[in-house]
Amino acid sequence: MRADVATWLARRTYRAAQFSAPHLLEAKRRSGTTTSVVLPALDEERTVGAIVEVIRRAFVEDVPLVDELVVVDSGSSDRTASVAEAAGARVVHVDDVLPGHGHVSGKGEALWKSLFVTSGDVLVFLDSDVQDFDPCFVVGLLGPLLADPTVGYVKGLYDRPLATAEGIVPSGGGRVTELTARPLLGALWPHLAGFVQPLSGEYAGRRRLLERVPFASHYGVEFGLLVDLAELAGIDALAQVDLGVRRHRHQSDAALGRMAGQILQTALARCPSLQVPGDQLVQFVRSGGSVEPVAWEVGIRERPPMDRLPEYRARRGMPAPGRLR
Numbered sequence: 397m398r399a400d401v402a403t404w405l406a407r408r409t410y411r412a413a414q415f416s417a418p419h420l421l422e423a424k425r426r427s428g429t430t431t432s433v434v435l436p437a438l439d440e441e442r443t444v445g446a447i448v449e450v451i452r453r454a455f456v457e458d459v460p461l462v463d464e465l466v467v468v469d470s471g472s473s474d475r476t477a478s479v480a481e482a483a484g485a486r487v488v489h490v491d492d493v494l495p496g497h498g499h500v501s502g503k504g505e506a507l508w509k510s511l512f513v514t515s516g517d518v519l520v521f522l523d524s525d526v527q528d529f530d531p532c533f534v535v536g537l538l539g540p541l542l543a544d545p546t547v548g549y550v551k552g553l554y555d556r557p558l559a560t561a562e563g564i565v566p567s568g569g570g571r572v573t574e575l576t577a578r579p580l581l582g583a584l585w586p587h588l589a590g591f592v593q594p595l596s597g598e599y600a601g602r603r604r605l606l607e608r609v610p611f612a613s614h615y616g617v618e619f620g621l622l623v624d625l626a627e628l629a630g631i632d633a634l635a636q637v638d639l640g641v642r643r644h645r646h647q648s649d650a651a652l653g654r655m656a657g658q659i660l661q662t663a664l665a666r667c668p669s670l671q672v673p674g675d676q677l678v679q680f681v682r683s684g685g686s687v688e689p690v691a692w693e694v695g696i697r698e699r700p701p702m703d704r705l706p707e708y709r710a711r712r713g714m715p716a717p718g719r720l721r
């Protein structure tokens with residue numbers, strides 16, 4: 397392993413158990429930092445309520461580490477919105493946010509728009525499909541940011557058991573991480589090779605950084621943020637925290653193939669010297685005696701840095717682009 401990666405790994409890998417909610421609350425109050433927790437959700441009625449409930453009880457009512465708790469609904473067809481609201485979250489529908497900027501589907505859009513509908517200095521992003529949600533996820537992700545002003549972005553890391561019809565594969569999860577993201581980072585961004593879970597859906601960052609980078613659409617968002625924030629803030633401003641174990645709802649291999657295609661397109665978009673003639677993925681399904689091709693678009697849209705939007709700057713009391721205060 398490269399010496400710089402080994403140094404970063406030793407210096408910027410934390411454990412959730414290093415932090416306690418009461419101590420973080422003192423640090424939060426001392427620094428005057430506000431926090432927003434954002435859960436992107438699409439058809440997560442089975443799990444979103446429990447996650448919101450745990451966070452609300454522990455970190456809104458008990459130890460007020462969380463100033464706002466928002467679920468961004470990507471257009472669920474189930475009871476995600478009502479379940480999340482009943483559990484205590486503010487729920488916004490993705491299409492109700494910045495409607496003048498057109499419609500883009502996918503997770504990245506929900507996270508980009510979450511910057512507009514929240515106000516915290518620090519944002520914590522948590523997937524809504526996590527089972528047995530552990531409140532240490534919130535403490536661990538906020539820890540490095542509230543304890544060290546030089547940290548700007550923190551990714552969760554964890555063991556990822558894969559639940560299959562045949563049983564649990566202890567470290568079988570993170571299939572796109574292992575088969576696509578990690579090889580890509582090793583080849584094209586080797587200074588980021590120390591991230592154990594570069595695609596983890598649990599992460600936190602300072603708004604003053606997040607508002608200055610583009611957001612790749614769909615499932616490219618995590619990969620794009622990691623590469624772009626490292627470019628913007630430098631690797632030493634990035635960190636990772638061990639959160640233990642993460643269990644979540646798994647998608648099919650075919651769906652993850654499309655996710656891998658989106659991540660590859662996100663990576664290629666960050667290699668300006670490469671010509672990329674295609675953004676279509678052809679998959680194949682058995683149909684009776686033949687095999688049928690199914691073509692999917694895996695191209696991604698890049699939403700611009702939020703701080704370039706006049707609506708956002710006005711909302712945040714920032715001067716118009718190009719003007720001093």
Ligand SMILES: O=c1ccn([C@@H]2O[C@H](COP(=O)(O)OP(=O)(O)O)[C@@H](O)[C@H]2O)c(=O)[nH]1
Pocket residue numbers: 435436437438439440468469470501502503506522523524525597644645646647
């Ligand atoms: O268009 C979308 C797709 C996904 N998600 C949410 O993003 C998170 C991660 O998505 P998913 O679980 O599908 O990805 P995986 O964890 O399987 O890689 C979950 O909370 C989803 O509900 C979303 O808000 N909008």
Ligand SMILES: O=C(O)[C@@H](COP(=O)(O)O)O[C@H]1O[C@H](CO)[C@@H](O)[C@H](O)[C@H]1O
Pocket residue numbers: 503523556558568569570571572573574595596597598615616617618619645646647652655
């Ligand atoms: O890490 C991965 O390989 C994928 C798939 O995980 P599994 O193989 O279903 O455990 O999950 C992550 O990737 C997505 C794309 O970045 C994120 O949006 C998800 O939050 C994350 O779970």
